[in-house]
Amino acid sequence: MLKRLGTRLLKLYCHPDFLEDILGDLDEYHEQNWNTKGPFYANVKFLIDVLLLFRLSLLRTKWFYQNAINLAMIPTIFKTSFRVFWKERGYALLNVLGLTVGLTASILLLLYVESERSVNGFHKDIDQLYQVMENRTYSGVTSTNEFTPGPLNTAFKEDFPEVEAIAAYTWPYDPYFIKGDHRQRENGRWASADFFKVFNVDFIEGGAKNALTSPSQIYFSRSAKERLFGKEPALSKTIEIDGWGIFKVAGVFEDMPNESTLDFDFVAPFLVWKQINSWVDEWSNSGISGIAKLKSGTDIEAFNAKIEGYVQEKMGEKEEVAGTIFLQPFKDRYLFTNYENGKLTGGRIMYVRLFTVVAFFILLIASINFINLVTARSTRRAKEVGVKKVVGSTRGYLLLQFMTESVLLALFSALLAGFLIMLTIRPVNLLVGKNMNFSLIEPNQVIILLATGLLIGLVSGIYPSIVLSNFKAIRVLKGNFKTSHSSNGLRKGLVVFQFMISTILIIATLVVQKQLDFMENKDLGFTKENVLMVPLEGALLNSNVQAQLKSRLSANPHFSQLAFSGSTALTYGTSTDSGFSWPGRASALRASFQIIQTGHGFLETYNMELVKGRSFDTSLATDSLNIIINEQTAKIMDLEEPLGHAVTFWGRTGRIIGIVKDFHFRSLHSPIEPLIISLRPETSVILNLRMSNHTHQASLAFLEKTLKELNPDYPFEYHFLDDQYAEQYQSEMVIGTLGHCFSGIAIFISLLGLFGLASFAAEQRIKEIGIRKVLGAGVLTIGLQMVKGFLLLVGIGFLLAVPISYYFMDDWLEAFTYHTELGFSTFLMAGMASFLVTLLTIGYHAVRAANANPIKSLRYE
Amino acid sequence: MKKYQLGEFEEVVLLTVGVLHGDAYGVAIKEEIERRLERKASVGALQSALRRMEGKGFLISELGEATKIRGGKRKRYFKITAFGKEALDFTMQTRLDLWSKIPDVAFEFKPC
Numbered sequence A: 001m002l003k004r005l006g007t008r009l010l011k012l013y014c015h016p017d018f019l020e021d022i023l024g025d026l027d028e029y030h031e032q033n034w035n036t037k038g039p040f041y042a043n044v045k046f047l048i049d050v051l052l053l054f055r056l057s058l059l060r061t062k063w064f065y066q067n068a069i070n071l072a073m074i075p076t077i078f079k080t081s082f083r084v085f086w087k088e089r090g091y092a093l094l095n096v097l098g099l100t101v102g103l104t105a106s107i108l109l110l111l112y113v114e115s116e117r118s119v120n121g122f123h124k125d126i127d128q129l130y131q132v133m134e135n136r137t138y139s140g141v142t143s144t145n146e147f148t149p150g151p152l153n154t155a156f157k158e159d160f161p162e163v164e165a166i167a168a169y170t171w172p173y174d175p176y177f178i179k180g181d182h183r184q185r186e187n188g189r190w191a192s193a194d195f196f197k198v199f200n201v202d203f204i205e206g207g208a209k210n211a212l213t214s215p216s217q218i219y220f221s222r223s224a225k226e227r228l229f230g231k232e233p234a235l236s237k238t239i240e241i242d243g244w245g246i247f248k249v250a251g252v253f254e255d256m257p258n259e260s261t262l263d264f265d266f267v268a269p270f271l272v273w274k275q276i277n278s279w280v281d282e283w284s285n286s287g288i289s290g291i292a293k294l295k296s297g298t299d300i301e302a303f304n305a306k307i308e309g310y311v312q313e314k315m316g317e318k319e320e321v322a323g324t325i326f327l328q329p330f331k332d333r334y335l336f337t338n339y340e341n342g343k344l345t346g347g348r349i350m351y352v353r354l355f356t357v358v359a360f361f362i363l364l365i366a367s368i369n370f371i372n373l374v375t376a377r378s379t380r381r382a383k384e385v386g387v388k389k390v391v392g393s394t395r396g397y398l399l400l401q402f403m404t405e406s407v408l409l410a411l412f413s414a415l416l417a418g419f420l421i422m423l424t425i426r427p428v429n430l431l432v433g434k435n436m437n438f439s440l441i442e443p444n445q446v447i448i449l450l451a452t453g454l455l456i457g458l459v460s461g462i463y464p465s466i467v468l469s470n471f472k473a474i475r476v477l478k479g480n481f482k483t484s485h486s487s488n489g490l491r492k493g494l495v496v497f498q499f500m501i502s503t504i505l506i507i508a509t510l511v512v513q514k515q516l517d518f519m520e521n522k523d524l525g526f527t528k529e530n531v532l533m534v535p536l537e538g539a540l541l542n543s544n545v546q547a548q549l550k551s552r553l554s555a556n557p558h559f560s561q562l563a564f565s566g567s568t569a570l571t572y573g574t575s576t577d578s579g580f581s582w583p584g585r586a587s588a589l590r591a592s593f594q595i596i597q598t599g600h601g602f603l604e605t606y607n608m609e610l611v612k613g614r615s616f617d618t619s620l621a622t623d624s625l626n627i628i629i630n631e632q633t634a635k636i637m638d639l640e641e642p643l644g645h646a647v648t649f650w651g652r653t654g655r656i657i658g659i660v661k662d663f664h665f666r667s668l669h670s671p672i673e674p675l676i677i678s679l680r681p682e683t684s685v686i687l688n689l690r691m692s693n694h695t696h697q698a699s700l701a702f703l704e705k706t707l708k709e710l711n712p713d714y715p716f717e718y719h720f721l722d723d724q725y726a727e728q729y730q731s732e733m734v735i736g737t738l739g740h741c742f743s744g745i746a747i748f749i750s751l752l753g754l755f756g757l758a759s760f761a762a763e764q765r766i767k768e769i770g771i772r773k774v775l776g777a778g779v780l781t782i783g784l785q786m787v788k789g790f791l792l793l794v795g796i797g798f799l800l801a802v803p804i805s806y807y808f809m810d811d812w813l814e815a816f817t818y819h820t821e822l823g824f825s826t827f828l829m830a831g832m833a834s835f836l837v838t839l840l841t842i843g844y845h846a847v848r849a850a851n852a853n854p855i856k857s858l859r860y861e
Numbered sequence B: 001m002k003k004y005q006l007g008e009f010e011e012v013v014l015l016t017v018g019v020l021h022g023d024a025y026g027v028a029i030k031e032e033i034e035r036r037l038e039r040k041a042s043v044g045a046l047q048s049a050l051r052r053m054e055g056k057g058f059l060i061s062e063l064g065e066a067t068k069i070r071g072g073k074r075k076r077y078f079k080i081t082a083f084g085k086e087a088l089d090f091t092m093q094t095r096l097d098l099w100s101k102i103p104d105v106a107f108e109f110k111p112c
Helices: A002-013 A016-037 A039-052 A073-087 A089-117 A152-159 A222-229 A270-276 A300-306 A310-315 A349-376 A378-390 A395-432 A443-469 A473-478 A485-521 A543-555 A631-637 A696-710 A721-727 A730-764 A766-774 A779-814 A824-851 A854-858 B008-019 B026-037 B043-056 B082-101
Strands: A129-138 A141-145 A163-169 A176-179 A182-185 A188-191 A203-206 A217-221 A238-241 A245-253 A266-269 A286-294 A324-329 A338-340 A343-346 A531-535 A559-565 A574-576 A593-598 A610-613 A627-630 A646-649 A652-660 A675-679 A686-691 B059-063 B076-080
Touching: A002 A016, A002 A039, A016 A039, A016 B026, A016 B043, A039 B043, A073 A089, A073 A395, A089 A349, A089 A395, A089 A443, A089 A730, A129 A152, A141 A338, A152 A163, A152 A286, A152 A310, A176 A222, A182 A222, A188 A270, A217 A222, A222 A245, A266 A270, A300 A324, A310 A324, A349 A378, A349 A395, A349 A443, A349 A485, A349 A730, A378 A395, A378 A443, A378 A473, A395 A443, A395 A730, A485 A730, A485 A779, A485 A824, A531 A696, A531 A721, A543 A559, A543 A696, A559 A593, A627 A631, A631 A652, A631 A675, A652 A675, A686 A696, A721 A730, A730 A766, A730 A779, A730 A824, A766 A779, A766 A824, A766 A854, A779 A824, B008 B026, B008 B043, B008 B076, B008 B082, B026 B043, B043 B059, B076 B082
Parallel strands: A188 A266, A217 A245, A593 A675, A627 A652
Antiparallel strands: A129 A141, A129 A286, A129 A324, A163 A188, A163 A286, A176 A182, A176 A238, A203 A245, A217 A266, A238 A245, A338 A343, A531 A686, A559 A686, A574 A593, A610 A652, A627 A675, A646 A652, B059 B076
16 A cells, blocks of 8 residues: 555656666565565555655656647647537537526625625724623523613723723614705714714714714715705705704715615714603613724623623612623624524524525536536547547647636636626616626626636536546547446436535525515414505694594595504514513513504504404593503413403503404514503604505505695605515515525526536437337337436435425524424425426437437448 | 765765676665665665766666566666766875875874
């Protein structure tokens, strides 16, 4: 063994002139050692001596075979390559098509992955930025969110020297900006003084000095400024925020170059907002977000350990549950968002990783096509190799010839893919809601593209080139030459692999689709179709105007039900623990109750079902003290007869008058939470409106007219509930669409390969089929003969794909609290689909071969 | 020295090739060196010295007949050339010169 290895090594680098006698010497010496010191010593010594023979004076001077490539042959190599492409243009086309589609798909996927990864990453000092997160534990379950106690955001900096800056900011808010007659919504935040110390934005006008410290300051992004003020400088100009008074522009900053989880087109001083939201100043209320900038080099693990009990410490021994806070790196906020019981479990990163793998596999499938087509057709090139070898061509030259062909094809495909990506990037952007760029003028992107092409050309070319250049001239030229079994086996293995991957992708797509359908059609506990939501602003906040609106709309048959409320059935605003009590509530009970505050008619508008009791009654004034609960709340309260039981909620003591059937007011990822519905029309900010028919056009026109009359200052705005529902599953829908596209592409490329192989098989067996026909075989028999082998390969691929996809998709579905089941039918459908398309692909060749006239195929021999 | 570049090990090898006149091939040279000088000589060092000196023209070589021993591989026999002899002479001469120039005093070691 060792000796053989040594010999090979020596042959590799020793000058061929010296090889024979040195090897002879080594052999002789080896034999001596064998006899005197034993086999082991001899073998090891042999190898060591070989290694020591790696000396400059003994090395070969020509590394790639003798006189490997004459430079003069290079044009010939290219010429031959192009002739081969032309001669076998069908196959060249198949290869180019497969590679182009594969490259396009993979690079688009990678661009998507890259853009997902770059969210948040562009901020300056991103490594020092951290989101303040909070864990809260209710009845043994810890939930994690980014809302933190307000005082934290001033105290934190004083208590911990590691904190360089910390800013409090509110959730996104889009008020109207009023400038003369012009009204314009802009999206932004109220943020405290350190905000621009944390986010080091580039100021075009004004600056970060003393920012957000005086109540009249406001900051705009460049695009928001241009929308509001046009091109002229806006510094020191004034603008009114609807409901908040006049503000003076203190600065304009450059737009964010990229997506961020914290976006803002305007930033207004937190202290203004705080004046009417004084609850923020309590340690027990977590309602705003905080973002911190730590000194560089701070050990985050150690720091998190240090701040764990901080809030509890500040609160002292109060009854309420204190959250524990920790910091999460801001750059992870987009991709790592799922916490389960306080532990990070992932988030979008799962999809990002998944797509990276899919991109890789699509490339692999395309490369496999290439390998298969070239090796399958190697018999055709065998004669060429034989003749070339006879005339004196070396293996090195042949290798170069075949590698050149493969690299040329791959590079050409890469170039085509580049154009294709440029063409498709716009629709893809629309599809996934991104703003990705690709251009063949961008040197970086072109280099990456061509490098990928080159790599694919090299990788997929190397095996066929070695096989082809290895043919022995004598055997090839003697006549009837068959490719080896090993390359046949490899080809089959690769086809199985291709179809395994494609089938896995198909199954995964089907499962995602099934889950999307499930969510679309899931009985949520309310009817989400035909419900319209209109924000209440300006005059509409006045209860008299609301009453007028109600009477006008009720008179119109287009609208069947309406309710004014603080939130819709899908958006939840607030929750409470200690704010809700009842005689007999165990003092140790910790629970978080979601709250919907509404006017009359809420349940009716949404078609919610009452399990027991009644809805709020307009004629009973005392109902404003009473509440309706859902089944989850009833379960937690654990009363014998909840109906009529006395309860106190946020200072009002009344009774439970009804229990509403559990409905999904959050996404199906999470379980239904306990809920309290309280009659507080004064808090209403939304009009929920059920339309009685589908003539939305007319209804909307009427609604717009009515609203314009009652509230002339504000433009007409509305949302459909089902749109809002669908928005919750945006990422799943994107996954679904991408899944469709890319599993389609994977199977398409695999089929291209199969098509090529089938046509080749038909061509090779042409005589066999002719003889069979002469002897009386029918078209069907021959067709089956042709199809059988390929279907077997596809079948094996399918069988391998089933357990793998079952494992992964079961895992994926588990992430939804409410999910569809992985049925037998999904797998059956995927199997049938791949079976069918395979049959169609190779069927063409099979039928053609079977119908061919045997006279033609048997004419020559 | 420029004319005859001859390292210490090369000199030993060259001399041994002379000693083994007519029978100087790899293994024999190696054994002879190991026996006479009581030092190890690795195949690598030996072979590279031989090729180097052949390149400089101190040695010539020719392949012998193939025999059944050593798997039919031929031996390469080395012979010293006239130029090699000159180099050896030159080396010896310079050493002798040096020896003769050493004053007797230099070798008188007094006990301290």
